[in-house]
Amino acid sequence: GSKLPNMRGERPHLLAVDSAPDVREFFKQAAARLGVRCEVASSASEAEELLRSRGADAFDVIFVDFHLPGMGGVELARRIKEKNSYPELVLMISATEWTAMQDQAKTAGVDRFIPKPLFVSAVNDCLCGYFDLSQACEEGAEKNGCLDGCFRGKTILLAEDIEINREIVLALLE
DSSP: OOOOSOTTSSOOEEEEEOSOHHHHHHHHHHHHHHTOEEEEESSHHHHHHHHHHHOTTSOSEEEEESSOSTTOHHHHHHHHHHHOOSOOEEEEEESSOHHHHHHHHHHHTOOEEEESSOOHHHHHHHHHHHSOOHHHHHHHHHHTTOSTTTTTTOOOOOOOSOHHHHHHHHHHHO
16 A cells, blocks of 8 residues: 555654663654654653653654663563554564564564664664655665765775675675
């Protein structure tokens, strides 16, 4: 089917839940680049309060860190999916390998996994895949090095001790 700005015909509204201030700031900046609305929470309880105060259908996409203090990301994802009838997407973010949490995350209702470290291009790809942000997605791809010439004028340091890996990376960069 065709993608909508969101189910209400507006720009998507994101919620990012992570205890790390730099990750919360990352989401604010990534959302600003795409022209979408974003709010952040530093804990599961803060996220639940935002969801209560804004209403069950306030957020279209909720990024939840696996390692949240207290309740934890999987339990927060389960509660979000259980309490809200609005079809928001719950995405798990973590430096932990996906296979280590996949079963419990999927059971809790997590829709997708994005590994840390986070890259704006990964968030762009995720959001552009679900919402009609075509102009912002094209601009985001250009800004984030997804088009030809993105490394022109840049110097890249490659530190790799295995020769075949060096050859592969050099070939890709060329």
